[in-house]
Amino acid sequence: MDLTQFTGQPTLHSSRLILEPIDESHTPKLYELYSDTELHHFVPFEPISIEQWRERCARWATRKSFEENELWLNWLGRDKETNRAMAHFQVGIKEDGVATIGYLVSRTFQGKGLAYEGLLEVFAYLRDVLGVREVKAWSDSRNTSSHKLAKKLGMLEIEFIKDADFFKGSSSDEFVFSKMF
Numbered sequence: 111m112d113l114t115q116f117t118g119q120p121t122l123h124s125s126r127l128i129l130e131p132i133d134e135s136h137t138p139k140l141y142e143l144y145s146d147t148e149l150h151h152f153v154p155f156e157p158i159s160i161e162q163w164r165e166r167c168a169r170w171a172t173r174k175s176f177e178e179n180e181l182w183l184n185w186l187g188r189d190k191e192t193n194r195a196m197a198h199f200q201v202g203i204k205e206d207g208v209a210t211i212g213y214l215v216s217r218t219f220q221g222k223g224l225a226y227e228g229l230l231e232v233f234a235y236l237r238d239v240l241g242v243r244e245v246k247a248w249s250d251s252r253n254t255s256s257h258k259l260a261k262k263l264g265m266l267e268i269e270f271i272k273d274a275d276f277f278k279g280s281s282s283d284e285f286v287f288s289k290m291f
Contacts, residue, residue, distance in 0.1 A: 129185035139195035
C-alpha cells in the first residue's frame with residue numbers, strides 16, 4: 111500500500127452514526143468522552159488534560175505517524191438522532207496493507223450495537239477504498255465485550271499474549287484478533 115497516495119479522510123455514515131475525521135475542533139468532545147474513568151479499566155493510561163487532547167487531535171489531523179510510515183485515521187462518532195459525540199474509532203495502517211483498530215464508546219451508548227455499526231463502515235472503507243488486506247485488534251483478555259464484538263465483526267482470535275502488559279497493579283494478558291479481506 112502506497113501511503114503517499116492517500117488523498118484525505120472522508121466522513122463516514124451509517125444508519126445511526128456520522129463518523130467525522132478528527133481535527134483540533136474535536137478536542138472538547140474527546141476530552142469529555144475520555145474523562146469517564148470507568149472507561150479506563152482495560153487500558154494502561156488515565157484521562158489526560160484538555161491541552162494534551164488538543165495536542166493529540168492536532169497530531170491526528172496530520173493523518174501520519176511520527177515516523178511517517180503509518181497512516182493514522184481517527185473518527186469521532188456522533189449519534190445522528192441527538193448529534194451527541196458517543197465514540198472514537200481509530201485505525202493505523204502500515205505500508206504492508208495491515209491495519210490496526212481501536213475504539214471507545216461512551217457508557218451511555220454501549221450495548222446498542224453502535225460500535226459494530228461504526229466499525230462495519232470503517233472496515234468497508236479500509237477494504238473498498240484503501241485496499242487494506244487485513245485488520246487486527248488487540249484486546250485485554252478481561253474485556254469480554256470487545257471479544258464478542260471482534261467475533262461479531264468476523265474477526266478470528268489468532269494469538270494469546272500472556273503478560274502483555276502490566277498496569278494498574280496487575281498483569282494484563284491480550285488476545286489478538288484478525289480479519290482478512
